[in-house]
Amino acid sequence: MSRAERLLALVQALRRRRRPVSGADLAEELQVSLRTIYRDVQALVAQGAPIEGEAGVGFVLKPGFLLPPLMFTDDELEALVLGAQMASSRADARLARAATDALAKIAAVLPRDLADRMEENGLLVAMSRPEIADTVDLALLRTAIRNETKLRFTYVNEQGVRTTRTVWPVALAFYDRVRVLTAWCELRGAYRHFRADRITEATDLTERYPRRRRVLLKEWRDLDTPLPERPRLTA
Template identity: 70%
Template sequence: MSRAERLLTLVQALRRRRRPVAGAELAAELGVSLRTLYRDIQALIGQGAPIDGEAGVGYVLRPGFMLPPLMFTEDEIEALVFGARLAATRADERLASSAENALAKIAAVLPPDLADRMDATGLIVAPAWNANRDGVDLSLVRAAIRNETRLEFSYVNEKGLASRRVVWPIAVAFFERVRVLTAWCELRADYRHFRVDRMSDAVDLGVRYPRRRRVLLKEWRELEGAAPAWREVADAADTVPVPRRKSA
């Protein structure tokens, strides 16, 4: 790789770590000698990178540093464009518009040749097939997830049974035809999955739920079979609970 690419890779390697990392570890990750790594560290510091540390102790990059102009590999450019186009066909209108705006901002600061490649990428995302319309404004659901606030809505399961729920929303899965909300349901006192097209009359109660979303999400992910249950519920009801570990 070129020196410019190596410096960018080094910045990314430092950004991924919150604690000091040894020079030898960074050198091994980049595939360079320790002497080259030390020279690269000094070069970045000379360009204004807020790197703390020293040889034999370790290095850490203080938050907030960007290395202009933005540089991406061809694969990274295709990933950005693909993700934005996927959002345009799978996400709600506001999120789709935000994805397009983000791409425009990135293109504005890229070197001309890389900006041209964004327009010329050959990856195309087909429209969602036979997609079901959302029963509620998904941007409201996403806001409740970000703010960690209780969400109340009416829900009709696949048997036609209606209920009013208050949940602690933690994530939304985007499938080809439906979106599925994962949440802690106060009615069931457990994790449940809700198809968004079966929800209606949603209200963000504006009241934070008692546990942090990150903790809830980690707990949900650790449940045995939780991820498969998330996918299967796209064609099922919230009456299917998240599988639990069997006791010894």
């Protein structure tokens, strides 16, 4: 790879980590010599990159460092476009609009040739079967997840039984046909999965639940089967 591509790859490798990473690990990941890593780190620091650390200890990139917007590979651009298309076709209206706006912002600052490739890509998102309409505003669920606040709603299971739930929402999964909310359920005292097309009368209680979402998310992921392959759980 060129030196510019190598420097970009080094920044990305540092950005993916929250803790210091050794020069040896970076050298192995980028398939270059340790000496090259040290030299490239010095070059990035000279250009204003807030990299802290030293040889033998490790390096860490402080938050807030922005790369020039034109620093995208073809694969990265296609990944952005495909992800935005999926969000536009499968998410709620607010998130779909945000995905379209984000692509427009990226295209506005790209060099003309990259912007053209972004707009003329050959990737399409197709629905294999008709979607099941949601009965709850997904934006409400996403906001509660982001703010770590409790939700209260009415849920109807496959047998038609209605229950009122107060939950701690941790994640929202997007299947081909339905959306599934993962949450700690106070009624069941356990993690449950709720189909968005069976949730009604949802209210954000604006009350922070007692544990941090990242802790709950890790706990849920450590389960043997954290997410159903088919979204048919009765909760």
